[in-house]
Amino acid sequence: MAEFDVIIVGGGVSGGLTAAAYLQKAGAKCVVIEKRHDLGCFDPGYEIWPETNVYPHANIYLGGMSPYWEDLELEKYGLRNLNSPVIYGVIGTDGKCLWHYLDPKKTYESCKKFSEKDAKKLQFFWETVIKVGKEFQKLICYQPPNPEYVDKLFELTAAPFGLDGDTIRTMNGIQLLEETFESDYARASLSHLAIGNYFGDFVSEGIGATSVAANNMAWSSSILRGGNHHLVHALQRLFLSYGGVVLRSSPVEKVIIKDGKAVGVRLSEDAVYPEKEIYAKKAVILDLQAPASLKLIGEDIVKQVSPELWAKMKFWKSGMKSSCLALITVKGRIPWKADEVEPVSKVAHLRYMFSSWDDIKEYYYRIKNHDSRAVFEGWYHELVNNVIDPTTISPEGYMTVRCDLHVPAMVQGNGMEWWDENRKKIIDECFKEKLEIIAPGIKNKIYEIHLETPYDIWRENPIGMPTHIVGGDFTDDQWYLGRMPYKMPIDGLYCCNSVWPCPASWGATGYIVASVVAADLGIRKQPWWVHEPTDYFFKNIQRDTYQM
Numbered sequence: 001m002a003e004f005d006v007i008i009v010g011g012g013v014s015g016g017l018t019a020a021a022y023l024q025k026a027g028a029k030c031v032v033i034e035k036r037h038d039l040g041c042f043d044p045g046y047e048i049w050p051e052t053n054v055y056p057h058a059n060i061y062l063g064g065m066s067p068y069w070e071d072l073e074l075e076k077y078g079l080r081n082l083n084s085p086v087i088y089g090v091i092g093t094d095g096k097c098l099w100h101y102l103d104p105k106k107t108y109e110s111c112k113k114f115s116e117k118d119a120k121k122l123q124f125f126w127e128t129v130i131k132v133g134k135e136f137q138k139l140i141c142y143q144p145p146n147p148e149y150v151d152k153l154f155e156l157t158a159a160p161f162g163l164d165g166d167t168i169r170t171m172n173g174i175q176l177l178e179e180t181f182e183s184d185y186a187r188a189s190l191s192h193l194a195i196g197n198y199f200g201d202f203v204s205e206g207i208g209a210t211s212v213a214a215n216n217m218a219w220s221s222s223i224l225r226g227g228n229h230h231l232v233h234a235l236q237r238l239f240l241s242y243g244g245v246v247l248r249s250s251p252v253e254k255v256i257i258k259d260g261k262a263v264g265v266r267l268s269e270d271a272v273y274p275e276k277e278i279y280a281k282k283a284v285i286l287d288l289q290a291p292a293s294l295k296l297i298g299e300d301i302v303k304q305v306s307p308e309l310w311a312k313m314k315f316w317k318s319g320m321k322s323s324c325l326a327l328i329t330v331k332g333r334i335p336w337k338a339d340e341v342e343p344v345s346k347v348a349h350l351r352y353m354f355s356s357w358d359d360i361k362e363y364y365y366r367i368k369n370h371d372s373r374a375v376f377e378g379w380y381h382e383l384v385n386n387v388i389d390p391t392t393i394s395p396e397g398y399m400t401v402r403c404d405l406h407v408p409a410m411v412q413g414n415g416m417e418w419w420d421e422n423r424k425k426i427i428d429e430c431f432k433e434k435l436e437i438i439a440p441g442i443k444n445k446i447y448e449i450h451l452e453t454p455y456d457i458w459r460e461n462p463i464g465m466p467t468h469i470v471g472g473d474f475t476d477d478q479w480y481l482g483r484m485p486y487k488m489p490i491d492g493l494y495c496c497n498s499v500w501p502c503p504a505s506w507g508a509t510g511y512i513v514a515s516v517v518a519a520d521l522g523i524r525k526q527p528w529w530v531h532e533p534t535d536y537f538f539k540n541i542q543r544d545t546y547q548m
């Protein structure tokens with residue numbers, strides 16, 4: 001009989017794989033059971049050219065500040081962090097640009113052409129983020145949500161704006177940005193991440209304002225050498241080197257519960273692993289979204305232990321916001337207009353395009369209302385991953401830019417087929433034409449375009465809901481305390497998906513579930529499991545930052 005201490009169902013990079021790496025290193029005997037042929041493939045990668053891979057789900061690396069770098073000694077397992085001197089920037093259709101630098105004084109310099117007052121506020125914003133970033137990340141991203149922390153959460157997110165917690169909790173994102181800044185550029189530059197809804201609805205009272213702050217406070221300017229998907233390889237290498245077991249192409253169809261305790265899982269008939277029942281002496285962790293977890297546990301069982309939790313999982317809400325991506329490979333360099341304005345543009349791997357602040361506001365409401373104009377008239381962000389690391393994502397002599405447009409997952413009055421019917425129009429109007437405005441001549445240099453609509457993303461990963469790319473966005477009742485619990489009300493059962501905070505390459509959800517399980521197993525105190533967020537990043541900032 002196959003038996004482990006801990007079974008992890010789903011090897012996603014944020015939840016399952018990160019948790020497995022921590023727990024195995026802490027001495028628990030773990031197995032990761034994954035339905036697909038590989039781990040960490042929320043969305044599959046493609047070989048666009050021989051030996052040239054792109055991973056649409058892993059373009060923006062968020063783990064630069066994570067404690068996993070030192071806890072898990074990831075450099076030893078082949079992972080290497082690289083920073084651009086620029087965190088991100090906004091490019092206007094008028095050809096101007098505002099860059100946010102790792103050095104707050106340089107952000108001031110870049111902003112002062114738009115407004116001296118805004119420039120001072122942005123410099124203060126980043127100086128404060130550097131001061132309170134560790135406390136913020138520890139509290140909000142690397143511990144389970146706790147009602148005791150809510151006041152502190154407001155206080156910390158208010159600090160970079162020079163506000164107090166009571167004031168920020170009355171504001172939405174638009175009010176916060178309009179009251180803080182006077183220029184379109186400064187407002188736009190701090191809004192783009194919040195529009196993506198990674199920490200709650202931009203226009204919701206309190207949530208919207210804290211979301212603007214939190215999105216930016218959790219950000220670094222890192223990418224990984226060789227491509228961001230190397231995080232999956234490094235975690236996997238570590239997990240296997242400590243004796244962990246990975247079963248691929250093995251869908252789990254049921255959690256086995258005996259006498260009120262989760263004791264194992266049953267694999268589907270299609271699983272390639274021959275034994276169909278696998279047992280866990282201590283814990284089962286599910287890295288699946290709430291409705292999928294409910295199916296595996298069994299509705300009757302959850303209803304019996306907690307009718308409220310059953311209802312939440314069964315009718316799991318979504319704001320129905322998603323992404324539409326285009327991977328565009330061009331011959332030679334991308335002819336950014338911004339390169340002529342500020343040379344640092346050449347090494348800025350993350351940039352956002354916008355037309356005006358009023359358009360941004362309208363765009364956000366159009367997404368919320370599932371209006372097709374959000375797709376065709378929206379603004380989008382794009383990323384060139386290989387500007388500071390020539391080893392990634394583009395064949396020699398070419399460059400691949402990932403363009404990502406936030407969109408409604410479904411356009412009102414239409415089914416998901418709408419996305420298939422409009423593919424050509426989307427490529428032409430949303431991506432080629434828009435890109436041409438800020439990179440004149442790009443249209444004639446395009447070698448290949450790979451489009452991924454929300455429908456494609458959902459088809460690739462049907463356990464996800466047809467919605468947000470980080471796995472269901474945060475409706476107001478799902479903010480902070482309102483998500484799934486890490487520890488389920490069934491003995492031995494834990495979750496690391498549909499939890500707070502958002503899953504992504506920073507592995508926060510895996511880190512937290514591993515801490516909770518390890519504490520229950522009495523193995524949390526490890527001499528190596530002591531590092532704090534932001535330390536690794538700032539310790540190595542000189543070494544890792546690209547020198548112009």
Ligand SMILES: Cc1cc2nc3c(=O)[nH]c(=O)nc-3n(C[C@H](O)[C@H](O)[C@H](O)COP(=O)(O)OP(=O)(O)OC[C@H]3O[C@@H](n4cnc5c(N)ncnc54)[C@H](O)[C@@H]3O)c2cc1C
Pocket residue numbers: 009010011012013014015016017033034035036039040041042043056057058059060061062250251252253287288292323325452457463464469470471496497502503504505506509
């Ligand atoms: C298009 C796109 C772009 C993105 N861009 C970025 C980005 O730039 N930066 C970033 O940090 N994040 C990005 N993300 C988000 C990031 O990829 C996800 O947040 C992350 O991969 C989620 O990891 P997870 O562990 O929470 O969940 P998942 O990756 O969903 O892991 C769950 C795993 O469970 C497996 N599974 C499902 N059912 C079963 C079953 N019955 N039995 C066994 N296994 C099962 C699934 O196959 C999957 O591997 C993007 C996502 C998408 C789709």
